[in-house]
Amino acid sequence: MTFQKKLDSIIKKNNSLMCVGLDSSFEKLQKAFQKKDYPQFAFNKWIIEQTHDLVCAYKPNTAFYEARGADGITELKMTCHYLSKYYPNIPIILDAKRGDIGSTNEGYVSFAYTYLGADAVTLHPYLGKEALHPFLDQKNKGCIILCRTSNPGSGEFQNEVHLYKKVAKAVSQSWNTNKNCMLVVGATYPKELAAVRKMVGDMTLLIPGIGAQGGDVEKTVKAGLNSQNAGMIINSSRGIIFAKDPREEAKKLRENINKYRISK
């Protein structure tokens, strides 16, 4: 099954465009979790149990696991395998922001798909399409290309030369032969989000930047929906996983998003 089909069916089933970012930094975990044998995995399991009927995807960011070296990687693997086993219908987006030359990317393909069993990976566009072929060639796996990122300084190159538009154009018109490409566009720049939506048709967009980073839900949803009243994976990490009641926060965000989805 393709990433897109898996995503479409869970969006319907859970009535949700919300993705929960498993940015489970060891330092930020409650003491009770920190003391466990597998602290990051135990925490993730707890979050997953509370939210699996509310999300359209989970998105672990590799940085928070690599920070602990091999131990963290082991717990990232445990998390992905847990999801694959108990919630095989929920796509796993590995937020790895990788991007090397062609032959080297094969190592990352093995890591993401063979070792972890993820369904999609986030990728830097800087080296061009040719370099990313090892990812693009995986027809059933998603390629989520950084386009307009959510961080305050993202405009330095992405805006000055309208680079994010060039990326959006190239990915939607040339890279997407396998219909497995998506784009990252930050919620913190709703105008650019609307511009990208105009350029890329119904392509799915991964949207970070809601919550802690300041992105506005209403503006984001209105700017980013596609003709199917969907086409977005709206991520929240810290705002949900480190909330007092993660399930309540997840419910609230899902509802808040759905409020602005035009009913058909």
Add this chain to the structure above:
Amino acid sequence: MTFQKKLDSIIKKNNSLMCVGLDSSFEKLQKAFQKKDYPQFAFNKWIIEQTHDLVCAYKPNTAFYEARGADGITELKMTCHYLSKYYPNIPIILDAKRGDIGSTNEGYVSFAYTYLGADAVTLHPYLGKEALHPFLDQKNKGCIILCRTSNPGSGEFQNEVHLYKKVAKAVSQSWNTNKNCMLVVGATYPKELAAVRKMVGDMTLLIPGIGAQGGDVEKTVKAGLNSQNAGMIINSSRGIIFAKDPREEAKKLRENINKYRISK
């Protein structure tokens, strides 16, 4: 000690601008190594023992270790720790091509510097200076920013909008407050290499693309040297580590490079 000082002193001591890329893909190792308990580490040790007096740096690429998951990460750590213990004067460049938003990059900083003990990391410029502060703020560690990469398709974005020049300008004029920034410029584009050298003064350039990728040594050295008759870290990975006699290959490349260094 800063990365630059460490680099300068080993360039002198070993009379070498050559970096050996430890791209020790498990699949490519000789059977004798594949059978060992720690195959990638055993292989790297063997390469290091043959080349440590010939190089100015070692550059393991994370992709080849992550491909094996936690086991690979453990062997990458063993390799870096071995270098730190027995050859502390040789800088370790972690070729990780990372680049996330600010707070997330802290995880990668922990991975590269605390966990592995590397001396420098390769980084994507796409998210801008602001995002890379967790790296830029490490005064004694090197930040090697992708500028003009060596792969065939690198021109897609890097050339069309002269993006690589914008990156070279930004990094040399604005990002380099801590004097810890360098640039990646591929040997496969000697004209662009010369253009970057003109823009960035004596800044050190990491040069991949010699050998297997087709870069020419003479053109590369002539285009890339700085006013100190150095300023380059010229990498070779497969061409050395998978040669029949890695030491002979390493010697040959070092001599070939030095032939074109103008004697003062």
